[in-house]
Amino acid sequence: MKRTHSCGQLRAAEVGGHVRLCGWVRSYRDHGGVVFIDLRDRDGVTQVVFDPTDSPERHELARSLRSEWVVSVAGKVRPRGPDRINPKLPTGEIEIVADDLVVLNKSDTVPFDPETTEKVAEETRLKYRYIDLRRPEMTRNLRLRAQICQIMHRILDERGFVEVETPNLTKSTPEGARDFLVPSRLQPGCFYALPQSPQLFKQILMVAGLDKYYQIARCFRDEDLRADRQPEFTQLDVEMSFVVEADVMEVANAVLREICAACGKPFPQEVPVLSYAQAIDQYGIDRPDMRFGLLLQDVSQIVKTSSFKVFADVVASGGVVKGLCAPGGGKFTRKDIDGYTAFVAELGAKGLAWTKVEEGGFALGSAKFFTPEVQAQLRQAFGAKAGDILMFVADKPAAANKALAALRSKLGADLGLYKSDDFAWCWVTQFPLVEWNKEENRWDAMHHPFTSPRPEDLDRLESDPGGVGARAYDIVLNGTELGGGSIRIHSPQVQQRVFGLLGISEESARVKFGFLLDALRLGAPPHGGIALGLDRVVMLMVGADSIREVVAFPKTQRGICLMTEAPGQPDPRQLQELYLRVNRPQDKKPVPGENPLSGQ
RNA sequence: GAGGCCGUAGCUCAAUUGGCUAGAGUACCGGACUGUCGAUCCGGUGGUUGCGGGUUCGAACCCCGUCGGCCUCGCCA
Numbered sequence: 001m002k003r004t005h006s007c008g009q010l011r012a013a014e015v016g017g018h019v020r021l022c023g024w025v026r027s028y029r030d031h032g033g034v035v036f037i038d039l040r041d042r043d044g045v046t047q048v049v050f051d052p053t054d055s056p057e058r059h060e061l062a063r064s065l066r067s068e069w070v071v072s073v074a075g076k077v078r079p080r081g082p083d084r085i086n087p088k089l090p091t092g093e094i095e096i097v098a099d100d101l102v103v104l105n106k107s108d109t110v111p112f113d114p115e116t117t118e119k120v121a122e123e124t125r126l127k128y129r130y131i132d133l134r135r136p137e138m139t140r141n142l143r144l145r146a147q148i149c150q151i152m153h154r155i156l157d158e159r160g161f162v163e164v165e166t167p168n169l170t171k172s173t174p175e176g177a178r179d180f181l182v183p184s185r186l187q188p189g190c191f192y193a194l195p196q197s198p199q200l201f202k203q204i205l206m207v208a209g210l211d212k213y214y215q216i217a218r219c220f221r222d223e224d225l226r227a228d229r230q231p232e233f234t235q236l237d238v239e240m241s242f243v244v245e246a247d248v249m250e251v252a253n254a255v256l257r258e259i260c261a262a263c264g265k266p267f268p269q270e271v272p273v274l275s276y277a278q279a280i281d282q283y284g285i286d287r288p289d290m291r292f293g294l295l296l297q298d299v300s301q302i303v304k305t306s307s308f309k310v311f312a313d314v315v316a317s318g319g320v321v322k323g324l325c326a327p328g329g330g331k332f333t334r335k336d337i338d339g340y341t342a343f344v345a346e347l348g349a350k351g352l353a354w355t356k357v358e359e360g361g362f363a364l365g366s367a368k369f370f371t372p373e374v375q376a377q378l379r380q381a382f383g384a385k386a387g388d389i390l391m392f393v394a395d396k397p398a399a400a401n402k403a404l405a406a407l408r409s410k411l412g413a414d415l416g417l418y419k420s421d422d423f424a425w426c427w428v429t430q431f432p433l434v435e436w437n438k439e440e441n442r443w444d445a446m447h448h449p450f451t452s453p454r455p456e457d458l459d460r461l462e463s464d465p466g467g468v469g470a471r472a473y474d475i476v477l478n479g480t481e482l483g484g485g486s487i488r489i490h491s492p493q494v495q496q497r498v499f500g501l502l503g504i505s506e507e508s509a510r511v512k513f514g515f516l517l518d519a520l521r522l523g524a525p526p527h528g529g530i531a532l533g534l535d536r537v538v539m540l541m542v543g544a545d546s547i548r549e550v551v552a553f554p555k556t557q558r559g560i561c562l563m564t565e566a567p568g569q570p571d572p573r574q575l576q577e578l579y580l581r582v583n584r585p586q587d588k589k590p591v592p593g594e595n596p597l598s599g600q
Numbered sequence: 601g602a603g604g605c606c607g608u609a610g611c612u613c614a615a616u617u618g619g620c621u622a623g624a625g626u627a628c629c630g631g632a633c634u635g636u637c638g639a640u641c642c643g644g645u646g647g648u649u650g651c652g653g654g655u656u657c658g659a660a661c662c663c664c665g666u667c668g669g670c671c672u673c674g675c676c677a
Contacts, residue, residue: 033634047637067627086637109628111610115638116626118612123669176677196677223676346603347673406672448677502677546670556669 008044012093020074025065035062042139047095048073068107074100126562141550145538151258152236161212166201177221183578194220202239206527207519213239225557227546239529248530263541266423275430284405289479290424292417296322302377308369314394321394325382326411329389330356349403353392357384426476433470442503447472451486485530492520
């Protein structure tokens with residue numbers, strides 16, 4: 001019963017051999033006499049032929065085969081003959097003439113055909129994920145993911161990195177995202193937190209002298225889901241001692257370069273580096289999509305005296321007027337433009353001013369507000385040509401950037417400014433250390449509280465926190481943040497000052513991060529690192545538009561696994577053991593995974 | 601927490617302005633057929649139109665609520 005080959009392996013060279021294959025029935029073609037079976041496994045498809053003259057019993061059994069039954073077949077490899085070759089199959093030059101057939105398992109009618117070219121509802125795919133994963137595309141995604149992990153292991157191992165596992169049952173750190181909590185039975189009333197990342201452990205490993213650490217680590221964050229965000233996700237986590245920014249970035253480049261080489265994707269000799277300020281200025285966002293230009297321009301100075309009251313007022317009150325020039329946008333209809341206006345309105349923009357560029361001057365939209373002089377300046381600022389359209393948002397800088405960044409992204413897609421297989425990488429550096437949190441009325445770490453300020457800014461840490469730069473860096477591909485890291489603080493004094501800046505009292509820091517502060521006092525080397533989002537890397541390598549396509553068992557937007565119906569209600573006895581009582585709001589009824597034991 | 605799109609046979613979809621017994625392809629079941637490869641041909645089974653309520657002589661279609669999936673904002677150090 002043991003297989004001799006996979007269903008994707010056999011070629012003309014094996015003709016004459018006797019083989020045994022195991023797999024799933026992809027399709028059956030019963031001609032009354034001869035019966036054909038396409039047998040599929042993860043490697044491919046092989047045609048099997050049953051001839052009624054060989055064995056009537058076996059032929060009858062073959063006629064009963066149906067889609068997705070699991071069978072084992074033995075037989076001789078035979079050439080198909082020139083007019084019978086199937087060029088669509090790698091194994092299309094041969095077929096197996098069966099001399100044995102064993103049905104290992106039958107199958108009910110499958111909820112959907114794994115071979116279908118029709119797009120099956122994701123809900124159905126997730127409920128029957130094992131059927132979905134039989135699809136060659138999904139098999140390829142998972143195998144490419146495994147291959148990418150192998151490259152990560154190999155490159156880092158070659159460079160002397162030590163793989164270390166860190167705990168998943170760890171301590172809650174109230175900074176950052178919401179934690180997943182795990183109740184402790186042995187310590188009633190206490191909870192572990194699942195790690196949002198191994199951040200503190202890897203820093204401790206540097207203090208331990210590990211020098212170069214890595215781990216392909218699972219991370220957990222209890223926040224709302226997106227196409228590129230799952231509550232649990234995987235990071236390639238790296239940390240190094242005695243390094244500066246360029247050393248860490250070089251390691252990340254090396255890993256990504258190898259991954260791209262294996263995936264047939266481009267990776268530049270030199271990855272462009274933008275400062276945070278430059279990214280915000282030109283792209284309106286800290287993860288710029290570099291596949292196309294369409295740069296934003298701040299035209300506040302040009303239009304501040306214009307008769308367009310909105311522009312003048314916004315600039316006068318400290319806002320900005322920023323815009324972009326969409327090449328060929330002159331062809332947009334009123335309806336198109338209304339669509340873009342509604343698009344930016346949903347993002348909070350109060351309006352979208354526009355005008356079309358023609359040979360003689362601006363036309364339509366807000367054209368009448370622009371004097372010939374202003375028109376000339378705008379034309380020059382954008383490098384605008386006849387047939388283009390200018391679009392503007394006037395608002396506070398953050399709001400204008402948010403709307404225009406999204407608009408730029410949409411226009412890039414709508415105008416076909418890039419090809420589907422374009423890859424454009426960049427590093428973004430020189431992030432601010434902190435940003436002002438209006439709601440909480442305090443400074444928040446932009447990266448995390450362990451990121452080192454730039455040494456030249458240290459003396460302004462207390463006097464001008466917003467002006468302090470961080471030794472942080474992000475790597476961005478096609479507008480998706482693939483990873484980020486920083487040089488960390490290794491001085492206990494600096495760490496204490498940063499905690500102070502973030503409003504974390506000495507006492508509170510001791511409770512939450514005492515072990516880190518102790519470690520920093522006991523011979524902590526300078527160190528830094530990075531984390532790469534594995535799911536996102538694989539997503540972009542396979543050209544998927546959601547990480548669910550590269551995660552074997554993902555959760556829905558409501559955090560439910562449709563296959564297992566997790567999360568479920570615990571058995572009351574489990575709660576008792578954990579000294580927990582559920583206090584569920586009356587109007588919130590549990591839906592998934594109703595535990596049949598509960599309520600007993 | 602908010603906005604948007606969607607939900608009809610196992611699957612993918614259709615159903616004119618609110619109007620006939622809710623159809624088609626595929627899958628499945630039965631039959632025919634000895635070279636197909638998305639086999640073909642003939643016949644058949646299959647429906648709580650997500651769920652609940654309302655309007656109407658009449659609802660897949662309109663209204664309200666609710667559940668679920670997706671996209672986005674907030675959130676994600």
